[in-house]
Amino acid sequence: MFKILFWNIKQANIGDSIASLAIENDLDLILLAENNFSHVGNFLGELNKTNYKYSLIQNFSSNDRNVYFRAKSNLINRIEDGLHHTVLHINLPGLPDFNIILVHLISKLFFSSESQFAELAKLNEIILKQETKVQHKRTLLIDDFNMNPFESGMVNSTTLNAVSNRTIASKNSRKVLDNNYYYFYNPMWNFFGDKNKVSGTYYNNKAEHVKHFWNIYDQVLIRPDLIQNFSLDSLKIIDTIQSKPIVTKSGIPNKNKFSDHLPIYFELNI
Numbered sequence: 001m002f003k004i005l006f007w008n009i010k011q012a013n014i015g016d017s018i019a020s021l022a023i024e025n026d027l028d029l030i031l032l033a034e035n036n037f038s039h040v041g042n043f044l045g046e047l048n049k050t051n052y053k054y055s056l057i058q059n060f061s062s063n064d065r066n067v068y069f070r071a072k073s074n075l076i077n078r079i080e081d082g083l084h085h086t087v088l089h090i091n092l093p094g095l096p097d098f099n100i101i102l103v104h105l106i107s108k109l110f111f112s113s114e115s116q117f118a119e120l121a122k123l124n125e126i127i128l129k130q131e132t133k134v135q136h137k138r139t140l141l142i143d144d145f146n147m148n149p150f151e152s153g154m155v156n157s158t159t160l161n162a163v164s165n166r167t168i169a170s171k172n173s174r175k176v177l178d179n180n181y182y183y184f185y186n187p188m189w190n191f192f193g194d195k196n197k198v199s200g201t202y203y204n205n206k207a208e209h210v211k212h213f214w215n216i217y218d219q220v221l222i223r224p225d226l227i228q229n230f231s232l233d234s235l236k237i238i239d240t241i242q243s244k245p246i247v248t249k250s251g252i253p254n255k256n257k258f259s260d261h262l263p264i265y266f267e268l269n270i
Helices: 015-025 037-047 113-134 187-191
Strands: 002-008 029-033 066-069 076-081 085-090 098-104 139-144 173-176 179-182 218-222 230-237 264-268
Touching: 002 015, 002 139, 002 218, 015 029, 015 037, 029 098, 029 139, 037 066, 066 076, 076 113, 085 113, 098 113, 113 139, 187 218, 187 230, 218 230, 218 264
Parallel strands: 002 029, 098 139
Antiparallel strands: 002 264, 029 066, 076 085, 085 098, 139 218, 173 179, 230 264
8 A cells, every 4th residue: 555645734843743644654655735945854854763764855946845755766756846736756666657746726815716716727737738748647636725625616627627426537527518528536525524533624713604614625636547546445634643633622723733734644555
């Protein structure tokens, strides 16, 4: 199993906590957003105090999306760094290669829903361009979208066309007005409501007439060609590290000690 963690750490210098997560979950790949570059050396130092040895996959530009890989660094190529996205190409020995596109999109705090939609349309073009380049659609999209799975930008055919049902997604594409649009499968829908310990990755209780409170901004989306490799049972929103909570007594992200986002974890059977 290939074990992946994503966390928007909000510039927090919590390398020791990330190292504890690495040990607890036997992580192969650690993807961080808002990982302050000045903290990178400390993060690597903490990670490599473990029995594992991680490498930083070097950025092409000065962004705060950082990738730590527990294997030979030549097995993962950082293909492209844009303002809001990073393209990774992973080629493990004896296994089909696949893409990971790591994204941190614009926030509702500063931009309208219309602007977010426009950025997702641009992202879709980047995804299709990369898939054409490698001549396959074995793609994972992992990110802090700053949007919920049900929002128009996520489900619109011209953006990500991300659906909650793997049977539907397995049809590969759908046609709208004579144009085909490729699906993503979005398993994060499963976390809405109170069946799970936490009901999202980001909490906001600002006094407004329409308020979701819990939001699932941090997500993994899977192309149909990788659905059979994705372990739905492994997918989780993490609220403890080695049995110690990273949420407050009220059960919301402890942004003072960690981040205002919770990390997500999943496994690929490859």
